[in-house]
Amino acid sequence: MNVALFVTCLADHYFADAAADTVRLLRHLGCTVTFPDAQTCCGQPAYNAGRNAEALRMARHTADVFADAEAVVVPSGSCATMVKKFYADLMREPARRSGPAASRGNNRGTHATALPERTWELGEFIVHRLGVKELGDGLVGRRVAIHQGCHALRELRLESEPAVLLEGAGAEVVPWEAQDECCGFGGLFSVKMSAVSAAMADRKLDTLPPVDWVVSGDGGCILHLDGRSRARRLGTEFVHLATALWRGISRGAGTSDDGRLADSAPASAGRRGNATATS
């Protein structure tokens, strides 16, 4: 299966290793991965701020970039939601909001209307498109808590997918009182309403059970929770879903002595709390 990776601007710059693990994971599952180089940002920051004209420009750009892709995989529930759900809203009434720009390029709308159906959040793609739920036993003994981003959870209704995959790799998913609650990121919200946003992160962090990793499919949530956790010196380790699954696979395949894996394994991780963002 040919897959075009939409890495997202956030993962490109802050979760490059998780994005690389996404590529490794998809290849391991038999996909041929391409990376259309002209891709940029999905436009969600503008959309969430109410700047539809700007969001529409970015949506059209993204639709052009992935016009020929058979399947587009996004290692972010939030950005996947932008493409899968909000692009349709944006494209529906371009004349109303976007001003002069709306009059040109209307023919490109066909790409855009098709793109949502061809776009998948990473966990969704593995479970529902590839039909894979068993990923070996590489994460046996690993206790994890899951933070599913709100867009994946309540817009895409991807409720069980991360747990299915992590358990499918042998991990123990530990129940978390505030599991389904928003972490308080919300993009612009975390900047405009910074104190409330940080308090929301605290509610998540203060109810977290003892685990090896907090796993999330959304870099934005990790950035926020990890930022708060490091400011409070809690030492919690946040791991992107792609990285967690790839660690399991590479260990399960007998490559646990592999330098890359050993380097990022929690026991030896010197950079507590940010292992996925650096290294």
Added chain:
Amino acid sequence: MRTRIGEYPARAAAAIREAPEVRESVTGATLAFDRKRRHAYSGVNADRWRRWAEAVKNHALTHLDDHLTEAEERLEANGAHVHWAADAAEARRIVTAIASDHSVATVVKGKSMLTEEIDLNPALEDAGVEVLETDLGEYILQLLDEPPSHILGPAIHKSLHEVRDLFADRLGAEPGSDPDALAEAARRVLRDAFIHADMGITGGNFLVAETGTVALIENEGNIRLTTSLPRVHIALVGIEKLLPRMTDLAGFLQLTARAATGQPIGCFVSLIQGPASRPGDDGPEEVHVILVDNGRTDVLAHPHAWEALRCLRCGACLNACPVYRQTGGHAYGYVYSGPIGSVLDPGLLGLHEAMPLPFASSLCGACFDACPVRIPIPELLLEWRREAQEQGLTPWKERAALAGLATVATRPGLYRLAGKIGSRLGGTGAARALPMLGNWARERALPQPSRHTFRELWREGIE
């Protein structure tokens, strides 16, 4: 009503910093309400109920003119007086005039957000009328001279020990009383007031057009007494509270209680159609129903915001909201707080007055899942944000930053260059100088950019 909405970011931050006990009380209470609501939804086909309720409310709202006049005719046929109040001032005038006509010295009140919205109590007090709130939560707040912080549980920001101290101080309750004893202490005051009050004032959960029935849901029995003991009863009802038929009410009573408190139905449901039919019968001698607009027809005319008028005032969205949970309602600066306030207040008060509430949300969507009438709150928040942008109500730096993002993100070469520079600067102190990241860094460690962008890793080849 004068609002303090504009101070939301500062007051929210102050509440979190200075009143951790409020955050604790509100978090505990809303999580408990939300758990009960989920359980109550799971016991029925909640999705179907909600879709049905949405459709009935939409019908009522799009046929408001017919149903309002129908309700008026039925109420008058039942012997009730019907008044129309275009705004808060007119509503206050009508109430104080009725009080004056009947030489009313004391009023008992049931909990009503609409009376908070129109600032009724100060107007009555100015007219020399003594007003007593009889809902236990409202009574606590009246003693403290505080506004309600939650649509349904007005005093949920108060802890048990605060109420203990208050009642010991003001009502002579035993120090360390349990909740039952505290309720008993309040009851002694309130029972006496019910018996001697000249007039009762309530809101209305629903107004059934077909029969001219004001329906009131409660758990404490205070509304039953407020509507039946005094010789005059006034019900203030927002014009959006209409239901077309009595059969609709059966569904809405159950859905509202499930959404609000997780109960199958409220402990008391009072159906008010008019005064006592014969002298000596139970019930007031006069019933007045005041139909209040106060901005609602403007909301109805709005292409998107009208959906917020379906609101049942159940508070389910507040209970589900992780933003509301951190501060309670006072930080919002207006009677309607939380998710529904953030979409309703811009319609009722004007967007300018309600800024920045449309931005006081992470758009997590929990409110929509809880809402019994499926108000698309996240979509409406976005819609108000768009209008705020169009009207230039947002900071210019933010607008410039997003315009810049769009410019860069539609030019891949420029985007790659900006990304490379950003990555080099992102983790350094220079990032704190950026207007957005400065705020972020006050409460969080700065995000660390990857040493190499994914693009660079991809070019090198991923093994």
